[in-house]
Amino acid sequence: MKTILRSRGLSCPSCVAKIEKAIKAIDGVINAKVFFNTGRIEVEHDPALVKSDNLVQVIRSVGYESTVSPY
Secondary structure, eight states: EEEEESSSOOOHHHHHHHHHHHHHHTEEEEEEEEEETEEEEEEEOEEEEEETTHHHHHHHTTTOOOOOOOO
């Protein structure tokens, strides 16, 4: 499954690495890609192991807010 999230407040490219590292550390996440310019976060994951709420919580834990995007 692929979940798309949006984040505002990505102030520097190092934010990208920090968020990607945190998401990829979750069991059940296959891949994560953060797009600095748009604030788009694409996460491929096993929906049985990872819920979208888990992704939002992990992003918040490293200091950023995000929401699940409908597109």
